[in-house]
Ligand code: IPM
């Protein structure tokens with residue numbers, strides 16, 4: 001049966017990197033994928049006056065999975081807040097109920113030199129960050145900027161319900177069961193009530209998973225431990241804002257933010273797949289961006305939404321092969337390796353598939 005993929009390139013380097021992932025997927029006709037493109041982010045605003053055009057949301061709902069590039073650009077920063085590209089991304093996550101965001105931080109041995117940390121600290125690194133994606137201060141009400149007592153104040157609401165914590169905790173425990181059976185829940189329970197509840201609910205859920213060794217860590221300490229000795233972590237589960245920050249940090253352990261894919265899943269493993277990096281307007285259109293995070297996101301799509309472990313592993317092996325062959329985009333380029341463009345990297349992955 002054909003599977004429908006909504007392809008949303010977005011802004012900046014989005015179209016370039018998504019084109020490479022699409023090329024890789026098209027090189028595997030046995031997957032039976034039908035891909036259709038639509039605009040999101042600034043591109044959505046430009047074409048339909050909305051960062052998440054109605055037609056795009058409809059296509060995404062009807063699709064089995066969504067492949068997304070990146071959104072945002074300086075030309076949109078002055079728009080009214082609801083019209084900004086980032087709002088389109090947040091809305092599609094919310095509309096599709098993609099509450100579980102999986103961000104694996106993995107070091108390919110060939111990239112040990114590209115990491116800013118010592119090779120012995122990062123070699124063999126394999127962490128899965130499970131970030132809650134549809135709650136927290138990102139969506140909490142009230143929010144706004146208003147005048148109080150003669151001056152402007154900006155405010156947001158950090159809020160989690162126990163059901164929101166429970167469902168993402170279960171996803172994280174399930175993943176831990178398939179990996180090293182270690183889960184670290186990251187919060188700030190020494191200061192925030194929201195985190196206090198988070199911790200309590202994670203503890204309750206842990207009773208369903210007696211085999212998983214659960215630990216708790218404050219987010220400031222977690223940020224420190226991630227660069228001090230990242231290999232102590234197996235699976236990390238955390239809220240939306242802490243996960244946003246820690247996953248960017250973890251990306252540096254793996255050499256470049258251009259290497260980290262992600263999967264955002266609903267209750268039924270329908271998902272949206274995107275690199276964790278942004279639209280990088282400074283290098284857009286130059287064909288120098290690293291497409292590997294997007295290509296690896298396509299691999300995650302095969303694994304999580306389509307249950308096709310073999311073909312997911314095939315794409316990942318091809319990525320490993322091109323790195324072993326010494327091919328590097330500018331962000332991961334080091335002495336003695338071959339600098340290639342975004343599209344050359346995509347071609348190399350296609351060639352390595354076979
Ligand atoms: C991410 C990004 C987004 C987020 C932005 C672009 C809204 O940083 O996916 O990590 O904050 O979630």
Ligand code: MG
Pocket residue numbers: 244245248276
């Ligand atoms: Mg982020």
